[in-house]
Amino acid sequence: MSSHEKYKIRLSGSGGQGVIKAAVMLAEAALVDGRNATQSQVYGPESRGGATRAEVNISDGPILFPKVENPGILLCMSPESFEKFGADIAPGGTLILDGDVGEGTKGVKNYRIPITDTCRDLDPKGSDLSANVVALGVLNGLFDFVSRDAIVESLYRNFKKKVAELNWKFYDAGYEMGKNAKPFEL
Amino acid sequence: MANVRLVQGNEACALGALKAGAYNFFGYPITPSTEIAEHMAEMMPKCGARFVQMEDEIASIGAVIGAAATGRKAFTATSGPGFSLMQEAIGFAAIDEVPCVVVDVQRMGPCTGLPTLSAQGDIQQARFGSHGDHAIIALAPSSVMETYYMTIQCFNLAEKYRTPVILLLDEEIGHLRERFDVDPDEEVEIINRKQPTCAPEDYLPYENTEDDVPAMAYWGKGYRYHMTGLTHNQKGYYSSVLPEVDAFNRRLTRKIEGHIDEFWESEDFFVDDCDYLFIAYGSVARTAQEAMEELRAEGIKVGLLRPKTIWPINEAKIKKACEGKKAVIVPELNLGQYAREIERVIGKPVEKVTRVDSELVLVEECVDKVKEVLK
Incomplete structure (x- = not known):
C-alpha cells in the first residue's frame, strides 16, 4: 500500500552516484500510482564528483514551487553532500546516511544504512553502480511512498529490460533494509 | 492516464x-x-x-x-x-x-x-x-x-x-x-504562412498589406525575390527612399505590437480582487502563486498576473491590472529586468524580489515581501 501524504524529498551524493536517476524513478513511480510529482536537480559543471542534489515532491494535489527547500526526507550518499545539505533538513525530518557518511543531525530521525556496501556485496563484480537502486529501495522501505507495481513499471521505463531485471535484487535488498531500519537520535 | x-x-x-x-x-x-x-x-x-x-x-x-x-x-x-x-x-x-x-x-x-x-x-x-x-x-x-x-x-x-x-x-x-499528459495524436491548431495568390511577376514579398503581414512565397516555387539585410522596398531591393524606409520600419513594429490583442496571453489569479498584485513569469510564477495562496489563506488579498507572452508587453492590460493596487510585486531571477518594464508602463515604482545566486525565489521570500509592504 502506498501512502497519501505529501513528501518533500532530497537525494544527495557525489556526481555519478546516480541520485538524479533514483529521484527520476521515484517521481515516475508516483505518477504511475496516480499521484502528482515533480523532480528537479542541481549539479555543477563536472560530470563526476561535486555535490549533486536531486529533489522530488510527491503530492495528491498540484505542486507549485517545484523544488525542495527544507526536505522532510534527506538522503546523503557522500560526506560532501552531508556537509553541504545536512543542515537543510526540516525539524523532525528523516535523515538517511549511507554507511559511514556524516555523524547525523539533532532533532531528526537518523538512519545509518550501508547502501553502497550492500550494492558492492550483491554485485558479482563488486561494483557500486546500482547503489542508487538500493537507495530507492531503502527510501520506499522506510516510507512506502509508492506501490511495488509502480516501482516495477518505473524501473522498466527507466532501464532496458535486461538491466531492469538485474536491478531487482538491489531494490529488494534496499527495501528490506529500509523496512527493518532503526532510527537513532543525537 | x-x-x-x-x-x-x-x-x-x-x-x-x-x-x-x-x-x-x-x-x-x-x-x-x-x-x-x-x-x-x-x-x-x-x-x-x-x-x-x-x-x-x-x-x-x-x-x-x-x-x-x-x-x-x-x-x-x-x-x-x-x-x-x-x-x-x-x-x-x-x-x-x-x-x-x-x-x-x-x-x-x-x-x-x-x-x-x-x-x-x-x-x-x-x-x-x-x-x-x-x-x-x-x-x-x-x-x-x-x-x-x-x-x-x-x-x-x-x-x-x-x-x-x-x-x-x-x-x-x-x-x-x-x-x-498529452495525447500525441491530439488535434492542435497549426498555422502556416500566408502564400501569394498573384502571378509570380506581380509578387511583392514585402508588400504593405492591410494586416501588415505580407504573403511569403517559398524559395524555389517560382516566386523569385531578393532577400537582403539591407533596408528594402516592397520588392525586396535596397532602398533609402525616405517614405519607403519610414513605412517599412514602422510596419516591422506595427505588424506585431499593433496586433497584440490577437495573440497576447496571461494567466490571471484574483487580479481584480486583490490589494497586492504579483507579476511573475516562468518558474518564478509558481513560487508567486504558492505565496499568493498562503497569503490569501491568511486573509490578505493577493493576486497574480502571469504573462505567458513576455514580449511585446501589453501596456493596456498591465496598466489596468495595476490600477488601485496597494503594491505591485515583481519577483524574478535577475535584478529587475521585467520590473523595470512594469515600472515604465505604470509610471511608478514596483516592489522587487530578486535572486541572482542561481536558486529559485522562495515562497517565503514572496510572502515576507508582501508582509513588509503591508506594514
Missing part, C-alpha cells in the same frame, strides 16, 4: 516542436538546452525530418533562416552565450520577416556564468538584443505541459506574423520533470 509520464521541460519542447511541424533543427548544444538537441537528434530522422549539429550558434541561426525561407519550419535551441551570438542574425530574420523559432533556456550569466544553474537574465536581451527597431514575440512557460503547447504556439505565431519568435525557458523549467 494512458499517456501520463514523467517528462522534462526540454523534452516537452522537443515534442512540441515536432507536433508543430518542425522539419529542421540546426543547433550547437549548450547547457542547459542540450536535451532539446538530443531529443531532436533522436526523433527527427524517424519522422523524415532533418537534424544538423552546426559548428557554432551563428551558423545555426543562419541555417535556420535559410531553411525557413524555403518554407520549412525550422528552429534552434541555445542558452545565454549562444543567444548572444545569434542576435545579429535574429535581426536578419526580423528585417527579412522570416518565420523561425529560437529557444533560449536561460542560465546564469553574464558570459559563461554558471552553465548548469538557473536565471532569467535574458529578458531584456530577448527584446532588445538585436540592433535597430523591430518588435519581437517572446513566450515564457511555467510548466512542462505548458512548454509543449507554447512551443507549438511559437511556431504558429512565427508563421502568422512572419517573425522570429523566442521561447524563453529558464533552467528550472527546462530541467524540471513533472507530469506530462
Whole structure:
C-alpha cells in the first residue's frame, strides 16, 4: 500500500552516484500510482564528483514551487553532500546516511544504512553502480511512498529490460533494509 | 492516464516542436538546452525530418533562416552565450520577416556564468538584443505541459506574423520533470504562412498589406525575390527612399505590437480582487502563486498576473491590472529586468524580489515581501 501524504524529498551524493536517476524513478513511480510529482536537480559543471542534489515532491494535489527547500526526507550518499545539505533538513525530518557518511543531525530521525556496501556485496563484480537502486529501495522501505507495481513499471521505463531485471535484487535488498531500519537520535 | 509520464521541460519542447511541424533543427548544444538537441537528434530522422549539429550558434541561426525561407519550419535551441551570438542574425530574420523559432533556456550569466544553474537574465536581451527597431514575440512557460503547447504556439505565431519568435525557458523549467499528459495524436491548431495568390511577376514579398503581414512565397516555387539585410522596398531591393524606409520600419513594429490583442496571453489569479498584485513569469510564477495562496489563506488579498507572452508587453492590460493596487510585486531571477518594464508602463515604482545566486525565489521570500509592504 502506498501512502497519501505529501513528501518533500532530497537525494544527495557525489556526481555519478546516480541520485538524479533514483529521484527520476521515484517521481515516475508516483505518477504511475496516480499521484502528482515533480523532480528537479542541481549539479555543477563536472560530470563526476561535486555535490549533486536531486529533489522530488510527491503530492495528491498540484505542486507549485517545484523544488525542495527544507526536505522532510534527506538522503546523503557522500560526506560532501552531508556537509553541504545536512543542515537543510526540516525539524523532525528523516535523515538517511549511507554507511559511514556524516555523524547525523539533532532533532531528526537518523538512519545509518550501508547502501553502497550492500550494492558492492550483491554485485558479482563488486561494483557500486546500482547503489542508487538500493537507495530507492531503502527510501520506499522506510516510507512506502509508492506501490511495488509502480516501482516495477518505473524501473522498466527507466532501464532496458535486461538491466531492469538485474536491478531487482538491489531494490529488494534496499527495501528490506529500509523496512527493518532503526532510527537513532543525537 | 494512458499517456501520463514523467517528462522534462526540454523534452516537452522537443515534442512540441515536432507536433508543430518542425522539419529542421540546426543547433550547437549548450547547457542547459542540450536535451532539446538530443531529443531532436533522436526523433527527427524517424519522422523524415532533418537534424544538423552546426559548428557554432551563428551558423545555426543562419541555417535556420535559410531553411525557413524555403518554407520549412525550422528552429534552434541555445542558452545565454549562444543567444548572444545569434542576435545579429535574429535581426536578419526580423528585417527579412522570416518565420523561425529560437529557444533560449536561460542560465546564469553574464558570459559563461554558471552553465548548469538557473536565471532569467535574458529578458531584456530577448527584446532588445538585436540592433535597430523591430518588435519581437517572446513566450515564457511555467510548466512542462505548458512548454509543449507554447512551443507549438511559437511556431504558429512565427508563421502568422512572419517573425522570429523566442521561447524563453529558464533552467528550472527546462530541467524540471513533472507530469506530462498529452495525447500525441491530439488535434492542435497549426498555422502556416500566408502564400501569394498573384502571378509570380506581380509578387511583392514585402508588400504593405492591410494586416501588415505580407504573403511569403517559398524559395524555389517560382516566386523569385531578393532577400537582403539591407533596408528594402516592397520588392525586396535596397532602398533609402525616405517614405519607403519610414513605412517599412514602422510596419516591422506595427505588424506585431499593433496586433497584440490577437495573440497576447496571461494567466490571471484574483487580479481584480486583490490589494497586492504579483507579476511573475516562468518558474518564478509558481513560487508567486504558492505565496499568493498562503497569503490569501491568511486573509490578505493577493493576486497574480502571469504573462505567458513576455514580449511585446501589453501596456493596456498591465496598466489596468495595476490600477488601485496597494503594491505591485515583481519577483524574478535577475535584478529587475521585467520590473523595470512594469515600472515604465505604470509610471511608478514596483516592489522587487530578486535572486541572482542561481536558486529559485522562495515562497517565503514572496510572502515576507508582501508582509513588509503591508506594514
